[in-house]
Amino acid sequence: MKDFEPKIVCFLCKWCTYSGADLAGTSRMKYPPNGVVIKTLCSSRVDPQHILLAFSKGCDGVFIGGCHPGDCHYQSGNYKTKRRIILLKKVLKQLGLNTNRLRLEWISASEGKKFANTMVEFTDQIKKLGPIPKINCE
Amino acid sequence: MAKPKIAFYWCASCGGCEEAIIDLHEDILKVAELIDIVFWPCAMDFKTEDVKNMQDNEITVCFINGAIRTSEQEEMSKLLRKKSQLIVSFGACSQLGGIPGLANFWDRESIFASSYGGKCPSVDNPDGVVPQEVSEVPEGELYLPRFHNTVKTTDQVIDVDYYLPGCSPAPYLTMQAITTILSGDLPTKGTVLAPNKALCEVCSRNDSKPEKLSIDKINRVSLVEVDPEKCFLAQGIICMGPVTRSGCNGENDGRCIAANMPCRGCYGHPSEVHDVGAKMVAALASVVGLEDEEDMSEADVQKLLDQIVDPAGTFYRFSLAKSYFRRKIMTDSKEEK
Ligand code: SF4
Ligand code: SF4
Numbered sequence A: 001m002k003d004f005e006p007k008i009v010c011f012l013c014k015w016c017t018y019s020g021a022d023l024a025g026t027s028r029m030k031y032p033p034n035g036v037v038i039k040t041l042c043s044s045r046v047d048p049q050h051i052l053l054a055f056s057k058g059c060d061g062v063f064i065g066g067c068h069p070g071d072c073h074y075q076s077g078n079y080k081t082k083r084r085i086i087l088l089k090k091v092l093k094q095l096g097l098n099t100n101r102l103r104l105e106w107i108s109a110s111e112g113k114k115f116a117n118t119m120v121e122f123t124d125q126i127k128k129l130g131p132i133p134k135i136n137c138e
Numbered sequence B: 001m002a003k004p005k006i007a008f009y010w011c012a013s014c015g016g017c018e019e020a021i022i023d024l025h026e027d028i029l030k031v032a033e034l035i036d037i038v039f040w041p042c043a044m045d046f047k048t049e050d051v052k053n054m055q056d057n058e059i060t061v062c063f064i065n066g067a068i069r070t071s072e073q074e075e076m077s078k079l080l081r082k083k084s085q086l087i088v089s090f091g092a093c094s095q096l097g098g099i100p101g102l103a104n105f106w107d108r109e110s111i112f113a114s115s116y117g118g119k120c121p122s123v124d125n126p127d128g129v130v131p132q133e134v135s136e137v138p139e140g141e142l143y144l145p146r147f148h149n150t151v152k153t154t155d156q157v158i159d160v161d162y163y164l165p166g167c168s169p170a171p172y173l174t175m176q177a178i179t180t181i182l183s184g185d186l187p188t189k190g191t192v193l194a195p196n197k198a199l200c201e202v203c204s205r206n207d208s209k210p211e212k213l214s215i216d217k218i219n220r221v222s223l224v225e226v227d228p229e230k231c232f233l234a235q236g237i238i239c240m241g242p243v244t245r246s247g248c249n250g251e252n253d254g255r256c257i258a259a260n261m262p263c264r265g266c267y268g269h270p271s272e273v274h275d276v277g278a279k280m281v282a283a284l285a286s287v288v289g290l291e292d293e294e295d296m297s298e299a300d301v302q303k304l305l306d307q308i309v310d311p312a313g314t315f316y317r318f319s320l321a322k323s324y325f326r327r328k329i330m331t332d333s334k335e336e337k
């Protein structure tokens, strides 16, 4: 799958990972352009419905970036996110999706390097998985 | 003036929705003299030809129950759409795929392999006969409808005007729907003819939910003694009330709740929910393991959530065919880390 450029949706918490991504940009760090960023108020603002919709519309990967445990601007949103993603992965697995297509990371505003590296890794991982299969509803 | 013509049809259904029409009892007699029933294969002798011979839009309203599993059901639905002014998608199977929609966790090949390939203990098929769409017999060719790969909802196959939710729809809602339609004062197209509140909002057990609900153990109704007054979720029992439309029992507790059983979600979702399974993930993950969330490692959370047996089947019990994915993806199963 040499020419496959994955489509990735990145939901980034504005208080941490979004700023981290900004830092990666202003510091001119290199990372693949496959991720389309959607800024959210908190990682817990990402409804699992958004994630399923993204996959069902043909996104090859979904990335969620939130604040480190203890750092959530709203105290505990990221704990909730963690539980949701774990439960959602169980459901996605039953729906036949390779759950490596979904990734949650804690990346702070100062971790531009971590953001860039994560994007490199995640894009590479999705490339290896290939395009998300079309759902055959015949 | 000619009486309005009404039709009832069933696709992949259990017959319960037909029963739900019979359950209107003498109420049906009140409208029976105002209408003509022109097609109802379950209860009266009609043939497909009778429908084919009708004018387009001749039927005032046609109620279709059951999901679309085969080509025949699809063709009949299309024919009835052509002959009817209004189509009401009747019951969970028609609206959401319902229980037959759970077959979307498999595909045609795997279903045939299990049903006819000797894996199904209740099927005696020593010669491994597999039904064919066309078979040659001395008298000529015989045809069977095509078994689709995926179970569909009625509105995935034809245009639908209204929905009556439920497995099966409550008789009072059906009566309301018939009366409304006969009055000619039609609701907006696409309306679900039931309240739009979530079941929890009308539930008498709602007040027993603690302010900060935290579940540290998932229980199953068959394995614990159920408190008849306390919210099921507060007892660690999965109840679909938060993501399910109310109306199965009027403004009272859901029919199952009143019988001390948790809601399984047959009325489908209120309009602000789009994917029941995903919404239930959000609702449940918000309250499971809330208490010590700061101290829980990923493994702890995993262990806690692993207590939920078959989450997808539980959350999508009635709505898999209507979910964003509509079915299981059969080909993305590369080795996972
Ligand atoms: S909705 Fe329920 S009662 Fe109606 S056909 Fe489906 S399974 Fe039967
Ligand atoms: S979760 Fe179930 S038992 Fe609890 S309030 Fe909602 S409907 Fe009632």
Ligand code: SF4
Pocket (backbone or CB within 6 Å): B167, B244, B245, B248, B249, B254, B255, B256, B257, B262, B263, B264, B265, B266, B267, B268
């Ligand atoms: S309580 Fe839930 S599962 Fe039971 S009838 Fe009502 S909506 Fe359906």
Ligand code: FES
Pocket (backbone or CB within 6 Å): A013, A014, A015, A016, A041, A042, A043, A044, A065, A066, A067, A071, A072, A073, A074, A077, A078
């Ligand atoms: S504010 Fe960043 S995860 Fe909640």
